[in-house]
Amino acid sequence: MLVTMTTAPLRKDAARNWHxxxxxGRRFVDEGTPxxxxxxxxxxxxxxxxxxxxxxxxxxxxxxxxxxxxxALLGQAERALAGDDPYAGLRDFLYASVDALLAxxxxxxxxxxxxxxxxxxxxxxxxxxxxxxxxxxxxxAAGAVDPxxxxxxxxxxxxxxxxxxxxxxxxxxxxxxxxxxxxxxxMLEGLRVRAS
Amino acid sequence: MLVTMTTAPLRKDAARNWHxxxxxGRRFVDEGTPxxxxxxxxxxxxxxxxxxxxxxxxxxxxxxxxxxxxxALLGQAERALAGDDPYAGLRDFLYASVDALLAxxxxxxxxxxxxxxxxxxxxxxxxxxxxxxxxxxxxxAAGAVDPxxxxxxxxxxxxxxxxxxxxxxxxxxxxxxxxxxxxxxxMLEGLRVRAS
DNA sequence: GGTGAAACGGATATGTCATCCGCTTCTTCG
DNA sequence: CGAAGAAGCGGATGACATATCCGTTTCACC
Numbered sequence: 001m002l003v004t005m006t007t008a009p010l011r012k013d014a015a016r017n018w019h020x021x022x023x024x025g026r027r028f029v030d031e032g033t034p035x036x037x038x039x040x041x042x043x044x045x046x047x048x049x050x051x052x053x054x055x056x057x058x059x060x061x062x063x064x065x066x067x068x069x070x071x072a073l074l075g076q077a078e079r080a081l082a083g084d085d086p087y088a089g090l091r092d093f094l095y096a097s098v099d100a101l102l103a104x105x106x107x108x109x110x111x112x113x114x115x116x117x118x119x120x121x122x123x124x125x126x127x128x129x130x131x132x133x134x135x136x137x138x139x140x141a142a143g144a145v146d147p148x149x150x151x152x153x154x155x156x157x158x159x160x161x162x163x164x165x166x167x168x169x170x171x172x173x174x175x176x177x178x179x180x181x182x183x184x185x186x187m188l189e190g191l192r193v194r195a196s
Numbered sequence: 197m198l199v200t201m202t203t204a205p206l207r208k209d210a211a212r213n214w215h216x217x218x219x220x221g222r223r224f225v226d227e228g229t230p231x232x233x234x235x236x237x238x239x240x241x242x243x244x245x246x247x248x249x250x251x252x253x254x255x256x257x258x259x260x261x262x263x264x265x266x267x268a269l270l271g272q273a274e275r276a277l278a279g280d281d282p283y284a285g286l287r288d289f290l291y292a293s294v295d296a297l298l299a300x301x302x303x304x305x306x307x308x309x310x311x312x313x314x315x316x317x318x319x320x321x322x323x324x325x326x327x328x329x330x331x332x333x334x335x336x337a338a339g340a341v342d343p344x345x346x347x348x349x350x351x352x353x354x355x356x357x358x359x360x361x362x363x364x365x366x367x368x369x370x371x372x373x374x375x376x377x378x379x380x381x382x383m384l385e386g387l388r389v390r391a392s
Numbered sequence: 393g394g395t396g397a398a399a400c401g402g403a404t405a406t407g408t409c410a411t412c413c414g415c416t417t418c419t420t421c422g
Numbered sequence: 423c424g425a426a427g428a429a430g431c432g433g434a435t436g437a438c439a440t441a442t443c444c445g446t447t448t449c450a451c452c
Contacts, residue, residue, distance in 0.1 A: 011397095011398060011399065011448085011449060011450075012448090012449070012450090013398095013399065013400080013447095013448065013449070014398080014399060014400090014449095017399085017400085036439075036440085037440080037441085038439075038440070038441090041401090041402095046400085046401085047399095047400055047401030047402060048401075048402065048440090048441080048442090049399090049400070049401060049402075049441090049442075049443085050399075050400060050401070052440095052441065052442080053399075053400090056441095111363075112363050114365065146382075146385075148378070149382065152364070153364075153375075153378070153379070153382075155363070156360040156361070156363045156364040156375070156379070157360050157379060157382070159359060159360055159363045160356035160357055160358075160359050160360025160361075160363070160379060161356055162356075163355060163356050163359040163360075164352040164353050164355055164356025164359075165352070165356075167307075167308050167351070167352045167355045167356070168348070168349075168352040169310065179352070182344075182349070183349070183352070183353060183356060185386075186342075186345065186349075186353070186383060186386035186387060187382060187383065187386050188386070189342075189385065189386040189387075189388075189390070190381075190382035190383050190384070190385035190386030190387075191382060191385075191386075192385075194385070206430095207417085207418060207419075207428095207429060207430065208417090208418070208419090209416095209417065209418070209429095209430065209431080210418095210429080210430060210431090213430085213431085232408080232409085233409080233410085234408075234409070234410090237432090237433095242431085242432080243430095243431055243432030243433060244409090244410075244411090244432075244433065245410085245411075245412085245430090245431070245432060245433080246430075246431060246432070248409095248410065248411080249430080249431090252410095
């Protein structure tokens with residue numbers, strides 16, 4: 001048995017259609033159009049079965065659409081970890097994450113989903129959890145963060161901040177981003193180590 | 197349950213069916229069963245049309261199911277406002293709210309929904325927003341809360357805390373409640389007035 | 393350019409949602 | 423009391439969304 005099937009080589013037409021579909025998925029996500037695979041097929045000028053073959057569920061498509069944003073976030077995390085100031089690294093990473101989650105609607109569902117339902121991004125999520133945990137640990141070791149907060153809390157807290165921003169009745173996307181940053185500020189203050 | 201009737205009183209059989217339906221709705225919410233009005237009808241031994249007549253959408257049923265929990269929360273808010281310590285009032289009210297939102301799954305969707313899509317609880321939401329605003333104002337006036345935080349932020353922040361707890365991978369409901377309280381603690385610390 | 397495998401597409405089966413309308417039950421009033 | 427009609431009932435059924443199947447086409451390789 002072959003060791004790895006991670007990269008099955010796609011046929012030329014399959015690759016073309018895959019791209020078309022992901023492109024349409026990206027557009028739908030950006031426009032807020034609900035991802036219905038039939039509609040995606042029509043918009044991509046592709047048969048329904050082709051869409052279902054590549055992406056069995058809407059979630060699978062959103063997951064694929066989310067990958068570039070996800071990788072950008074990983075880059076941010078690595079940069080935060082490479083910097084000199086532990087607390088600034090944590091802070092900047094969290095601000096960047098909240099901005100990204102609010103700017104790209106495909107990220108939140110992937111973040112919030114349990115790992116097993118979205119196997120494709122599982123590895124990315126694992127790496128991001130690992131990196132954000134190390135960012136937090138470093139800030140805690142530097143005495144900048146309350147010891148009671150652990151790495152398991154970072155992703156949920158971020159999701160909570162983003163959700164709070166989306167609940168907040170705001171006219172435009174800019175207002176939502178502003179609300180998100182404000183809520184994150186509150187949370188960051190809450191994470192600070194207590195003087196008392 | 198006490199529900200103010202703005203329109204004519206229901207006929208006897210209609211009232212009986214209404215009760216059956218709401219009861220089933222409550223059970224479905226507690227069990228996490230998705231609210232599909234056809235299923236509700238079958239479980240309540242009632243025709244489909246009867247369900248649709250009383251509750252045009254699943255949200256409308258959830259809304260009605262949420263009312264008792266909502267009123268309990270209003271009671272908490274009034275108690276918090278009647279107490280002596282402004283900050284303790286805010287803190288206790290928020291803890292009670294988060295506990296309630298995590299214990300009763302019907303509350304979150306009603307909280308998060310824009311007002312106009314759920315007209316029935318609009319008045320309750322208005323009253324709760326008013327009370328929580330006054331609780332916050334009192335705490336701020338006492339110098340216990342950062343002046344940058346306004347009453348518009350309270351409900352979104354609470355929703356965010358609850359959402360964070362539900363994202364947090366937790367085995368049982370107790371763990372989720374514990375996570376919610378921890379997240380609320382972080383948030384409360386973030387709300388405290390800054391030393392700088 | 394011939395061959396087998398992979399991929400395609402859309403007709404259609406399956407499942408869900410919500411309405412319509414003939415029938416039943418309740419209330420009112422003579 | 424009992425007739426009349428208003429209010430409510432139920433489930434068959436049409437409208438709509440989702441997902442699969444299979445005959446046809448395209449591609450990669452020889």
